[in-house]
Amino acid sequence: MSTAEVYEIVHRLGLEKAPLLQVLLAVQEASPHKYISEEAVNEIARLQKVSRCRVYSTASFYSEISLKPRGFHLIRVCSNAPCENAGRGEIQKAVQEELGISIGETTQDGIFSLESVNCLGACYKSPAIKIDHEVYGDLTPEGAVAIIRRMREVFKNERTA
Ligand code: FES
Incomplete structure (x- = not known):
């Protein structure tokens, strides 16, 4: 900029x-x-x-601020205790495998960046992740992957329309 x-x-x-x-x-x-x-x-x-x-x-x-370029969509995985106890590790593993990146990285196609945060303020529905401005709670690994696949499809469809 x-x-x-x-x-x-x-x-x-x-x-x-x-x-x-x-x-x-x-x-x-x-x-x-x-x-x-x-x-x-x-x-x-x-x-x-x-x-x-x-x-x-x-x-x-502030973890909200980045000094390096991010992907079009920013995925934040909560790493705090309530989400940890509710299976955050499995969610993160599934997301990382789906994207082929680790925390702090951006996919080669520039669509997704993956970050870890301390709490999303959605502990009552842990495990939770946030994608851009929306929080997704009570997640399963399959649910998280399905959301990502849907977003990737929408992104690609919008670019080819
Ligand atoms: S601990 Fe995960 S949203 Fe608060």
Whole structure:
């Protein structure tokens, strides 16, 4: 994302005086690959009048923020105790096998990235995963794979339509 695009987003959303994290989330959301590029770090630091180091350390602290490009869909697997006890390991294994990647990686076709998070706030329906903005709970490994296959199909159909 170019510095001009970051500038435009910050001003269009009225984030000139917003907390740094809010700016990072907004810029990341607008980025086609859902991450904060080096150009974006530079421009955010300039607009917020903070050091690049502060932008990097804030971006690195929050797992929501990525400093490397992500796939079109972001899958987050919860790794906290309630989900762990409800079979998170099996869900993660099935998802990794289906995608052919591990946590922290992106599929070669650029459709999916896989990450681990501490809690999705959906402990009452663990094990849970989040794909983009939607949480899927009470999952089985087969259910998780079915969701991914459906999303992959929709993605490919939309690209060939
Ligand atoms: S522990 Fe998994 S959603 Fe909270």
